[in-house]
Amino acid sequence: MKGSRAGRGIHYGCTALLLALTLFPFYLLLISSGKDKGQLIRHFWTPVAPFHWEHYGIALKQLWPFLLHSVWITLCLILCVLINGLTAGYAFARFQFAGKGLLFAVVMSLVLIPGFLLLIPQFMLFRSLGLLNTLSAQFLGPMAGASSLAVLLIRTFFEGIPRSLTDAAAVEGAGELRILTQIMLPLSLPVVAAVSVMNALLGWNNYVWPLVVTSGDRAKPVILGLSSLTGPMDSILGIQMAGYVLASVPLLLLFLFSTKAFVHGMTSGAVKA
């Protein structure tokens, strides 16, 4: 590189600036979550002591049932999508059968149906099933739509597994279901992780659908619970911010522990869709 010293300076400077701007709102969120009204007015830009940890206690006390709802919804969504994806992925990867291409195209074409189009009929469907205000409605609704991508990723992965492994098991007389669960599944942890992380994001962040199918507190996810946070006037903003942090922490931890799976899922999903 010619002129590389100045060039590198600019390069690192730009990177640092973009990073700072990207993270700045979240810095403000964190420091404001511990401030009362007075502290917020006097020291807007900087952290200040005392940090009101009790805001987190107050927020958690109101949010924890909703946090549990969200955990349950998210886990069930992941489970449903994995069941759909593993079985269908296995069928498409391992067998030759009549209509294979067409059926696969049908599964994939569902990616093209936008959420807003199904919002109303899905709401009506769940109403007639008597599932409004339930946790089930919140993962059954998005589950089918989320499965297309899972089928694609899992099928691709399964096709990369040497056939000799499965054939050997078949010769031994293992049933197909056993081959799937005991041979294929243990080998496909990377793809299972990617699908799980993608759907964790989907289940945890879903906003419009729960807004439509829940009312009241009985099955509210944490994302909706945030809007009803209350507290004393001079610390309400801090309490709300603390709530935002609490609702973000689970996904953040998941992401930090599985960055690779996350990146893989996000990119391969988008590339192939």
Added chain:
Amino acid sequence: MKPTVSGKTKQSGTRPGSAGLSRKLMPYGFLIPIFASMGIFKFYPLAIALLKSFYEWNGANLNRWTGLTHYKALASDPTFHIALRNMAVLTGAYALIQLVMPLAGALLVYHLRGRRLRALCQTAFLLPMVVPSVIVYLLWRWIYASNGVINTLLGSLGWDSLKHAWLGESSTALASVLFVGFPWVGGVSFLLFLAGLTAIPTELYEAARLEGAGRWRRLTQLELPLLKGSLGLVLLLAVIHQVQSFENVLVLTNGGPGFATMTPALYLYKKGFEYNDFGYASAIGVVLFAGLLIFTLLTQRFMRNTEGSE
């Protein structure tokens, strides 16, 4: 994108007898879960959505065939026109932003020296992506609030005349909605560009270096041409996202002030769940869906023609 089919016929090692038939039916058995769930939660609602756009329907006692009435009404519905215009502005600007900023971020991160530093920066840029989008919008609502971040900043600089109720004034509301997420680096687009850059063979970089190509020439003659696929994909995803999602306007402004930030998808939501006008809402959905579908298919065809399929 044709799925490759391994053309080997399998020697099945199962016992003779009924095995033949059950082997034939086996794959269909494995497809039951996905087709059952898709049938109930996707196809059936899709059929209802298409059908009900021809009905006067309030979800309860009123359910009457009206033919093309909704579609005719839509064509002359001033709110729908405003919503379409807002959508065009938001989508165009957002697509442009997504083609530039995440690419800049990806280039900066990709050319950093040292794997550790690269990984760290990549993770840092991705953090906002993991924060639930609604929380990001709530955060920005506070950034825009009358005593929020922007106005506090302006006040401390002594520029009180520049303070605005950013989301509450029709002159600033739409731009404010668009500005959310500044500097727009993280996210899926950033990841796609990074993946695209990573896929460029190192020999090509080596050749560029030997030719003494500077950063600019390397970008225009090597990276951009090879990132064509990523650019097309980011454009497509940006448009789809902006047309489909109305979380941002729902949380930030609820379409207001007036109809300044109304978008078609939000209009559908409000017509349905605030006015119980489910037939009309379905018609909005069908029109929007048709437009989106045409755009998607055209883009994909165009990408395939320029690329040769992946």
